[in-house]
Amino acid sequence: MNRPEGENRDLFAIADLAREFGISTRAIRFYETKGLLTPERVGSTRVFRRRDRARLILILRGKRLGFSLRDISDYLSLYEADRTQHAQVKLLIDKVDQRMDLLEQQLADLQTTIGELREIKKLANERLAQAG
Amino acid sequence: MNRPEGENRDLFAIADLAREFGISTRAIRFYETKGLLTPERVGSTRVFRRRDRARLILILRGKRLGFSLRDISDYLSLYEADRTQHAQVKLLIDKVDQRMDLLEQQLADLQTTIGELREIKKLANERLAQAG
DNA sequence: CCACGGGCTTACCTATGCGTCAAACCAGTT
DNA sequence: AACTGGTTTGACGCATAGGTAAGCCCGTGG
Numbered sequence: 001m002n003r004p005e006g007e008n009r010d011l012f013a014i015a016d017l018a019r020e021f022g023i024s025t026r027a028i029r030f031y032e033t034k035g036l037l038t039p040e041r042v043g044s045t046r047v048f049r050r051r052d053r054a055r056l057i058l059i060l061r062g063k064r065l066g067f068s069l070r071d072i073s074d075y076l077s078l079y080e081a082d083r084t085q086h087a088q089v090k091l092l093i094d095k096v097d098q099r100m101d102l103l104e105q106q107l108a109d110l111q112t113t114i115g116e117l118r119e120i121k122k123l124a125n126e127r128l129a130q131a132g
Numbered sequence: 133m134n135r136p137e138g139e140n141r142d143l144f145a146i147a148d149l150a151r152e153f154g155i156s157t158r159a160i161r162f163y164e165t166k167g168l169l170t171p172e173r174v175g176s177t178r179v180f181r182r183r184d185r186a187r188l189i190l191i192l193r194g195k196r197l198g199f200s201l202r203d204i205s206d207y208l209s210l211y212e213a214d215r216t217q218h219a220q221v222k223l224l225i226d227k228v229d230q231r232m233d234l235l236e237q238q239l240a241d242l243q244t245t246i247g248e249l250r251e252i253k254k255l256a257n258e259r260l261a262q263a264g
Numbered sequence: 265c266c267a268c269g270g271g272c273t274t275a276c277c278t279a280t281g282c283g284t285c286a287a288a289c290c291a292g293t294t
Numbered sequence: 295a296a297c298t299g300g301t302t303t304g305a306c307g308c309a310t311a312g313g314t315a316a317g318c319c320c321g322t323g324g
Binding site: 120 | 193196198221228236237239242244252256257260
Binding site: 044 | 271
């Protein structure tokens with residue numbers, strides 16, 4: 001009745017992945033046009049294997065991290081075994097470092113903003129109390 | 133000869149602000165069309181006061197924080213003195229909280245990614261050593 | 265036989281946030 | 295008068311990441 005779950009299977013339809021990861025089939029096709037996924041075909045129908053599924057997971061993580069599909073594409077090329085070239089890897093590690101710096105900066109800015117909002121909120125509350 | 137600096141003056145031309153904050157005049161006009169800035173006019177020429185300059189600073193911080201101009205616009209409405217309504221403020225504080233959660237999530241994801249990159253780098257180095 | 269669910273492709277549409285001219289208008293100077 | 299520099303409004307362009315049909319094909323079940 002219920003097929004084995006993600007990890008255990010080896011063949012996935014586009015809708016399977018879409019459902020599993022809560023994205024649209026359109027998005028998946030889009031990633032393919034950008035070269036991030038390269039599903040096989042049976043006739044004209046896409047057939048994804050575990051490898052594609054793994055890549056998709058990395059794609060989605062990359063997106064959560066705020067990287068562009070272009071960046072993610074570069075990152076994915078790291079996983080193309082043999083071509084693991086030192087320079088490439090360094091370049092990507094640098095990108096990740098930059099991204100971390102940016103996020104830390106943002107967190108700091110946010111602390112400031114939060115402080116201001118609390119202040120505004122306090123004033124608002126006082127005003128409400130007086131008006132009441 | 134040299135005019136007083138930002139803080140001390142009260143009138144600014146569009147180019148003054150653009151220069152001071154390292155953005156284009158086009159960007160400033162764009163913010164105006166979006167209602168984030170409302171400079172006065174002398175004839176057809178925009179004239180900005182300290183208030184506009186202050187708002188611009190907030191706009192730029194909002195952008196650093198990754199908020200959309202729409203969000204920033206909402207945030208700025210907080211500074212419209214009297215209308216500091218409790219609900220509004222809460223709503224925005226929520227947004228900031230959400231943003232913080234997101235950033236923390238991103239930082240966590242980044243730690244994972246960094247770990248993986250280090251691993252890849254290590255493998256690459258080993259391979260280089262063997263090849264050498 | 266025919267409808268129905270999925271999948272495919274092509275192609276146009278959207279939202280963001282400006283960049284990049286273009287054409288025009290003043291103001292002050294030479 | 296001509297030129298320079300700054301400003302204005304319009305309007306089109308661009309990149310990113312898909313959304314949203316439209317139209318076609320295929321296999322299945324009633």
